Amino acid sequence: MAIKTTSLHVLAGHGFSSRPSLGKRIMTMLSVRRSRQDLSHLGDEQLRDIGLTREDVADEIARPIWDVPNNWRR
Numbered sequence: 001m002a003i004k005t006t007s008l009h010v011l012a013g014h015g016f017s018s019r020p021s022l023g024k025r026i027m028t029m030l031s032v033r034r035s036r037q038d039l040s041h042l043g044d045e046q047l048r049d050i051g052l053t054r055e056d057v058a059d060e061i062a063r064p065i066w067d068v069p070n071n072w073r074r
Helices: 007-011 022-040 044-049 054-062
Strands: none
Touching: 022 054, 044 054
């Protein structure tokens, strides 16, 4: 049984928006910033455990706040 999408469904958040709301994008950027800060505080042994180097961390921290992995954009 197919569900017919109406404008009411879209307004209620049941639509198939290709772009998240502004609020969700801001929350994602803040989460990315927090994750990158946490990453910068990991010790060398912890970084080895997850397969990263200090250079990898420096590269990640240098990325702009809006540059997030595609799987975060939902």
